[in-house]
Amino acid sequence: MGLGEKESSNWERNQEAIGSLVKKTTKGYSMKILVTGGSGMLGTAVKETIKNHELIPTDIHELDVRKVEDIKTYERKMPDLIIHLAAETDLEKCENNPAHAYMTNHTGTLNMTLMARRLDIPIVYISTAGVFNGEKDSYTEYDTPDPMNHYGMSKWYGEMAVRSYHKHWIFRAGWMMGGGELIDKKFVNLVYAQIKAGKRLIYGLSDIYGSPTYTKDLAMTIENVISAKAEYGVYHSGGMGRASRYDVAKTIVEALGVDVTVTPVKNGFFQKDFFCPRSKSEVLENTKLNAMNLSLMRSWKETVIEYVKKDFKKT
Ligand SMILES: NC(=O)c1ccc[n+]([C@@H]2O[C@H](COP(=O)([O-])OP(=O)(O)OC[C@H]3O[C@@H](n4cnc5c(N)ncnc54)[C@H](OP(=O)(O)O)[C@@H]3O)[C@@H](O)[C@H]2O)c1
Numbered sequence: 431m432g433l434g435e436k437e438s439s440n441w442e443r444n445q446e447a448i449g450s451l452v453k454k455t456t457k458g459y460s461m462k463i464l465v466t467g468g469s470g471m472l473g474t475a476v477k478e479t480i481k482n483h484e485l486i487p488t489d490i491h492e493l494d495v496r497k498v499e500d501i502k503t504y505e506r507k508m509p510d511l512i513i514h515l516a517a518e519t520d521l522e523k524c525e526n527n528p529a530h531a532y533m534t535n536h537t538g539t540l541n542m543t544l545m546a547r548r549l550d551i552p553i554v555y556i557s558t559a560g561v562f563n564g565e566k567d568s569y570t571e572y573d574t575p576d577p578m579n580h581y582g583m584s585k586w587y588g589e590m591a592v593r594s595y596h597k598h599w600i601f602r603a604g605w606m607m608g609g610g611e612l613i614d615k616k617f618v619n620l621v622y623a624q625i626k627a628g629k630r631l632i633y634g635l636s637d638i639y640g641s642p643t644y645t646k647d648l649a650m651t652i653e654n655v656i657s658a659k660a661e662y663g664v665y666h667s668g669g670m671g672r673a674s675r676y677d678v679a680k681t682i683v684e685a686l687g688v689d690v691t692v693t694p695v696k697n698g699f700f701q702k703d704f705f706c707p708r709s710k711s712e713v714l715e716n717t718k719l720n721a722m723n724l725s726l727m728r729s730w731k732e733t734v735i736e737y738v739k740k741d742f743k744k745t
Pocket of ligand 1: 466467468469470471472493514517519534556557558559602603605606616
């Protein structure tokens with residue numbers, strides 16, 4: 431047998447082993463899972479998706495990750511796993527108030543990691559494609575972070591806090607979308623709000639790229655990785671393919687079937703409102719999830735269409 435053949439049959443055996451583990455663990459074993467930031471975009475999808483386990487979802491009023499007293503209260507509930515989603519995700523707010531960004535995204539994450547360490551349980555942390563500087567077209571888990579704004583830096587410090595304890599799964603996500611009109615704080619809802627307000631001409635940046643990431647797919651992928659008891663570490667988990675903001679806006683308009691023109695514009699056009707520096711490329715390659723056959727991330731276009739049709743109305 432040639433070397434290539436041997437490698438390929440080992441790989442296939444690994445896939446079978448992972449597959450059987452997923453079935454075994456999802457059927458018979460229920461965990462108590464503490465979720466921070468549970469009212470946010472991804473938290474909402476996690477609550478809708480993870481059904482085989484007992485969830486303890488919390489928001490900032492119940493468990494503020496900066497407050498040691500809150501943490502002690504939830505530590506007494508003895509969870510088996512932490513899904514730590516709480517974060518300050520407003521880039522402009524982080525840029526204007528770095529101390530707030532680092533307190534929430536780094537210190538808060540360190541607090542949750544220390545809870546996980548004391549309980550000897552794994553922690554899931556969601557990082558971002560914004561840890562990279564955008565000089566490459568796309569990024570794998572093997573590229574070196576070099577954030578270009580305070581949000582990205584605070585999330586990278588958060589990663590380092592989580593990495594200081596070995597029982598971690600870190601998922602780096604792209605431009606998040608999910609939750610509909612009431613919960614989505616990001617691009618899809620911003621575009622929808624303009625259409626709803628009656629605008630018939632909207633603008634989209636055509637020279638910065640990312641991996642639009644549907645919260646539903648990400649929540650399912652997180653569950654898959656946990657259930658498979660996959661190797662701890664960092665996993666890229668963006669929607670597949672690459673899109674500019676202009677591409678996404680056009681897809682939203684098409685999915686809604688509205689008579690709105692989308693015009694491409696260059697980076698800097700929205701400088702007044704979106705002054706935080708953003709990298710040219712936040713495109714993620716899900717190298718490890720794909721190699722381990724654990725990804726449930728679909729193409730960005732398919733999920734933008736599904737999301738818009740499901741959660742937004744033609745106006
Ligand atoms: N949104 C994206 O494009 C994106 C991309 C990549 C990675 N991520 C990461 O994915 C995770 C989930 O984000 P998301 O998209 O679901 O954002 P989100 O909707 O902003 O959810 C974050 C939640 O955390 C809460 N929170 C803020 N400060 C907190 C604190 N001190 N203690 C407890 N909760 C606090 C927020 O409450 P308030 O709403 O009251 O502030 C919000 O409910 C975050 O770690 C984020 O950094 C997000």
